[in-house]
Amino acid sequence: MPLQAHNTFGIASLAEHFIEIETREHLVQLPVLNAPKPWRVLGGGSNILLEETTSGTVLKNRITGIELIGESDEFVILKVGSGEIWHDLVMFTVGRGWGGLENLALIPGTVGAAPIQNIGAYGVEVKDTITEVEVWLWEENRLATISNEAAQFGYRDSIFKQQLRGKFFVVSVSFRLRKNAVLHTEYGAIEAELHTMGAVPSVANIAQAVMNIRRSKLPDPKIVGNAGSFFKNPSVQNSKFDALKKAYPAMPGYPSKLESSTKIPAAWLIEQCGWKGFRRGNVGVHDRQALVLVNYGEATGADIWQLSEDILQSVFDTYGVQLEREVQVWSN
Numbered sequence: 501m502p503l504q505a506h507n508t509f510g511i512a513s514l515a516e517h518f519i520e521i522e523t524r525e526h527l528v529q530l531p532v533l534n535a536p537k538p539w540r541v542l543g544g545g546s547n548i549l550l551e552e553t554t555s556g557t558v559l560k561n562r563i564t565g566i567e568l569i570g571e572s573d574e575f576v577i578l579k580v581g582s583g584e585i586w587h588d589l590v591m592f593t594v595g596r597g598w599g600g601l602e603n604l605a606l607i608p609g610t611v612g613a614a615p616i617q618n619i620g621a622y623g624v625e626v627k628d629t630i631t632e633v634e635v636w637l638w639e640e641n642r643l644a645t646i647s648n649e650a651a652q653f654g655y656r657d658s659i660f661k662q663q664l665r666g667k668f669f670v671v672s673v674s675f676r677l678r679k680n681a682v683l684h685t686e687y688g689a690i691e692a693e694l695h696t697m698g699a700v701p702s703v704a705n706i707a708q709a710v711m712n713i714r715r716s717k718l719p720d721p722k723i724v725g726n727a728g729s730f731f732k733n734p735s736v737q738n739s740k741f742d743a744l745k746k747a748y749p750a751m752p753g754y755p756s757k758l759e760s761s762t763k764i765p766a767a768w769l770i771e772q773c774g775w776k777g778f779r780r781g782n783v784g785v786h787d788r789q790a791l792v793l794v795n796y797g798e799a800t801g802a803d804i805w806q807l808s809e810d811i812l813q814s815v816f817d818t819y820g821v822q823l824e825r826e827v828q829v830w831s832n
């Protein structure tokens with residue numbers, strides 16, 4: 501099965517086996533089908549890097565449904581099928597005036613992938629609204645519920661990328677949203693965009709402002725293949741940052757959630773190493789956003805991987821800072 505239309509990098513990978521999953525019942529029956537391993541869950545394909553062939557079985561997630569399972573004066577609780585499109589869920593909640601997801605508008609992909617890397621944008625992370633994640637643990641063939649606390653959410657990280665890696669299928673995600681939203685306009689250009697729009701801060705206006713900003717800044721995968729930010733922003737010990745700052749006074753840094761650490765924007769490091777706008781054949785670094793690697797045409801996963809290796813190496817050689825990939829590499 502060709503996967504080119506199933507990943508936003510547009511890489512022409514061939515899946516050995518491909519099964520569409522529409523219900524939880526379907527999942528629980530899977531072991532009986534003897535589908536070859538490894539099993540890999542595919543959502544919108546907006547955070548993966550593929551090789552020329554994808555071994556084992558790709559489980560394409562199509563589990564849908566949005567259920568209101570709880571309500572109080574202050575909150576609503578939604579249980580959402582993991583194959584729902586993330587942005588559609590955001591618009592569903594924004595349309596009802598429920599607050600919590602508006603800053604995460606227009607992030608590509610599915611609901612089930614959101615907890616895996618704790619998606620975040622414009623000062624908000626999805627962990628702040630997730631109450632629990634329902635998963636199917638395939639080795640044990642049972643459903644389990646992972647609470648927010650047990651999910652060990654961190655910056656683009658969670659238990660799903662660590663201990664549970666390669667062992668689970670997210671079936672549904674439950675969210676607690678506020679009827680009286682607490683608005684976050686302080687990050688990025690939201691306030692300026694609201695001003696340009698002549699709009700007061702509200703759940704709907706913030707979602708619109710975020711959409712406007714994202715459309716002006718990020719390349720559309722329908723036009724040029726990409727997977728959003730390819731690298732995470734690294735954190736370094738404060739002592740190391742102080743030394744770097746002495747050598748490179750223009751280096752930006754922000755307090756990190758990790759102890760005694762400073763977060764450095766990966767985009768700045770990559771740009772300083774001369775990569776912004778770089779192109780090699782079919783691959784390159786976007787000319788407006790140095791964190792985004794792009795496929796200009798017929799690039800293979802190996803081409804993109806090699807470019808990312810070269811960037812990692814040059815940032816390390818120049819600054820002694822080790823970058824980490826945000827994108828999930830499906831290696832055989």
Ligand SMILES: Cc1cc2nc3c(=O)[nH]c(=O)nc-3n(C[C@H](O)[C@H](O)[C@H](O)COP(=O)(O)OP(=O)(O)OC[C@H]3O[C@@H](n4cnc5c(N)ncnc54)[C@H](O)[C@@H]3O)c2cc1C
Binds near residue numbers: 548582728
């Ligand atoms: C233009 C662009 C902008 C982006 N902007 C942002 C941003 O602002 N913030 C941000 O955090 N991310 C961003 N991303 C990255 C991406 O959109 C998110 O990581 C998104 O959550 C991926 O969803 P997906 O359904 O496409 O996952 P996929 O790419 O299909 O899968 C990603 C990983 O999760 C696993 N997975 C997916 N669904 C399930 C499931 N149901 N059960 C078990 N495992 C699963 C897959 O096996 C894979 O390893 C951006 C990407 C693009 C292309």
